[in-house]
Amino acid sequence: MIVDRIGKIDRGVYMVGHRAMPVFLVDGDRPALFDAGLAFLGPEYVRQVQRILGNRQPAWCFLTHSHFDHCGAVAYLKARFPRMKVVCSQKAARVFGRPNAISLISDLNRFAAGLAADLGVDPGNTDFEPFHVDVTAGEGDRFEISTDVFVRVMETPGHTWDFLSYSIPRRKLLVPSEALGTPDESGYIVTDCLVDYDVHYQSMERLAELDVETLCLGHIYACTGSDARRHMTESLAQSRRFFKMVTTLLEAEAGNIPAVMKRVKAYEWDGKAGLRQPEPAYVLNLEARVNTVFRKWQASRTPDQSPIYAKTAT
Numbered sequence: 001m002i003v004d005r006i007g008k009i010d011r012g013v014y015m016v017g018h019r020a021m022p023v024f025l026v027d028g029d030r031p032a033l034f035d036a037g038l039a040f041l042g043p044e045y046v047r048q049v050q051r052i053l054g055n056r057q058p059a060w061c062f063l064t065h066s067h068f069d070h071c072g073a074v075a076y077l078k079a080r081f082p083r084m085k086v087v088c089s090q091k092a093a094r095v096f097g098r099p100n101a102i103s104l105i106s107d108l109n110r111f112a113a114g115l116a117a118d119l120g121v122d123p124g125n126t127d128f129e130p131f132h133v134d135v136t137a138g139e140g141d142r143f144e145i146s147t148d149v150f151v152r153v154m155e156t157p158g159h160t161w162d163f164l165s166y167s168i169p170r171r172k173l174l175v176p177s178e179a180l181g182t183p184d185e186s187g188y189i190v191t192d193c194l195v196d197y198d199v200h201y202q203s204m205e206r207l208a209e210l211d212v213e214t215l216c217l218g219h220i221y222a223c224t225g226s227d228a229r230r231h232m233t234e235s236l237a238q239s240r241r242f243f244k245m246v247t248t249l250l251e252a253e254a255g256n257i258p259a260v261m262k263r264v265k266a267y268e269w270d271g272k273a274g275l276r277q278p279e280p281a282y283v284l285n286l287e288a289r290v291n292t293v294f295r296k297w298q299a300s301r302t303p304d305q306s307p308i309y310a311k312t313a314t
Helices: 039-053 074-080 090-096 099-113 197-208 225-252 257-268 279-299
Strands: 007-010 013-016 023-026 032-034 060-062 085-089 135-137 142-146 149-155 164-168 173-177 214-217 222-224
Touching (some): 013 039, 060 142, 225 257
Parallel strands (some): 032 060, 085 135
Antiparallel strands (some): 164 173
């Protein structure tokens, strides 16, 4: 089953907030939130979590990575759920300790609030605020949410260097966010290899080996059953297709990255209906994705095959 709306996904598993920027709740003796979306959606996350948990509080908030749209409401959630512990990687914790990073995350959350009307949400006046990381985690660490039910940490870099995915083997549940591909409403899957193509692909291969029945993605969708397993396989296939498309275009455009980006954008983004990344965010990510492929393509060429033009977009 493909789940494209807020509410229950499976037994004890919920998507809350808004499906464009979801937070996932896994209930248990010590309930867990996964990611913290955007700052302006903070009140909505809290209302929906309280509707499910009643007077109980989440024990954990597990962050997958340090991007602004996955950590925006942490401070708001912490203020309403003071016993909740925030967990992320050491690399992400270092990002959250940098004043320039906090300034950028704040600015991007403020910009995102301008999209509230398009999402049918009241933007309110909830701004991003810095927050304290309670626990840093790495490969193989485990956190208990119920007796004999543990969240297992997996280091899955490639989208960012600080990326963690979370698996609950007992429930066959996986929260990979953007470590796997993200489908748009047409079904096209974007594989966001923002820092390194091979590293991202290897992380997806690791995740695809897991026995998964419930898959919580970074945006818009969750999947269960055969659709979850199909999405993991298709993410790998789409990553290979994207690599082939970009390398073919790099050859055709003599390494001209802006020209390649224009052609990829026309295929992936232009004219598409439904929920999708805002254009500035899409273009920024696209440049990073094309550059990771460019570096691999360039490394495979002999010196006399070096590209004529490789200037990145400005």
